[in-house]
Amino acid sequence: MNKLIIIATSMLILLQSMNIHFNDLAEMDELVEHYKFHSEEYGDSFLVFLSKHYGDQKVAHNQKHQEEQKEHEKxxxxxxxQCAQPLVFVMDHNSFMESRSEIPVVKKGDFHYQISYSHIWGDNPFQPPKHA
Structure with a gap:
């Protein structure tokens, strides 16, 4: 069952990436019927038929045969x-390697320790530093 779901999902992604919808697959019988009409009426081969409906001859064919417009829409x-994906690439005049960090580097002065409380320990050797 998992394999069936994976195959169906991958086929869906493949068809959508080629811009083929499921209703296009359902309308394939209309394509076959219209091709049979063209082959009987005009003697067109399949490649000429495709060119008249999807290729270079489409505009001329639509202008010449306005009566078939309803069949062409099917x-x-x-x-x-339309897929609009604007791609913007901006290159600054400064090189990327020459750019500097935006974070300011601040040097702090010397640490000065002041005792804010009374001397608890007295003058023992284990006193906190008074100057760093």
Missing amino acids: LPFQHQT
Whole structure:
């Protein structure tokens, strides 16, 4: 069952990456019927048929045969999609290696310790440092 789900998901991703929808697969019978019409009526081969409906001759064929417009709209792969992915690459005049850190480096002065409480220990050798 897992393999079936994996195969179905991978096929879905493959078909969507090629911009093929499931309704396009369902409309394949319309493509076959319209091809049979063209081969009987005009004597077109399959490559000429594809060129007339999806290739270089599409505009001329649509202008010449306006009566077939409803059949042409039923053919698969007729949907229009636009993918706008603007890619922006900005290169600064400074080299990346020459750029400096944005974080300021602050040197602190010498640490000075002041006792804020009374001398508990007295003058023992284990006193906290008074100057660092």
